[in-house]
Amino acid sequence: MDKPRLRSAIEAARAAVPEDERHAASVRTRESLLEQPWVQMAGLVACYWSIGAEPATHGLVFALWKHGATVILPVLREDDDLDWAVYDGPDTLAPGRFGIMEPVDTRRGIDTVRTAALVIVPALAVDRSTGVRLGRGGGSYDRALARVGPNVPTVALLHEGELIEGVPAEPHDQPVRYVAQPSGITKVTAGRA
Structure with missing residues (x-):
């Protein structure tokens, strides 16, 4: 299946799951x-603020922050690359491009993700053999993942059934090392560290 059809199929499946079930699954993840x-042990964590039917990250971001981690969230730039800013509690977010919540803190630059000890990214699916993730098609997270060091854990958050075989890959696609789902954490065999 090509990327646009696979995206549509996964987005439709996600939308069909009742919100309370998605919430309970996100808590388990x-x-x-x-x-x-x-x-x-991660002192600096790059994460994202979930939207729609994505696995919810709001509680995760808050928990990481409350446990003492510095959490950076993406700020979508005009060129669709990701800048980063520090999350300092739920009152420090404001709508950015496309209405996605972003930190109001000073922008730290696109290379800030290089300093993260843990990088958590969104995905619609991940290939269990290669670690290649299917994103929304803008390439923003592939650019960010390309900046991450080879020994930094990279984690894609998925709903059950989204760790699959046969995610179409292109040369710019960046793999992840781990997948987090409600059933637990899976190390992807060929994903980057």
Whole structure:
């Protein structure tokens, strides 16, 4: 299946799940992540503020912040690359491009993600063999992941059933090392560190 059709199929499946079920699944995913020592020890975490039927990150971002991590969230630039700013609590967010909530803190630059000890990214699906993630098609997160060091854990958040075989890959696609789902954390065999 090509990327546009796969995106449409996954987005339709996500939208069909009742919101309370998606919320409960997101809580399980969050708890699985927070139990990982490599998550607990990460001093600087790059994450994102979820929208729509994505696995919810609002509670995860808040929990990481409350446990002492510095959390940076993306700020979508006009060229669709990602700048980064520090999250300092729920009152420090404002709508950005396309209405997505972004930190109001000083922009730290596109290379700030290089300093993160943990990078959590959105995905519609991840290929279980290659770690290639299917995003929304803008390439923003592939550009950000290309800046991340080879030993930094990169994690895509998914709903159950979205870790699959056969995600179409292009040369610019950047793999992830881990997938977090309600059932737990899966290390992807060929994903980058």
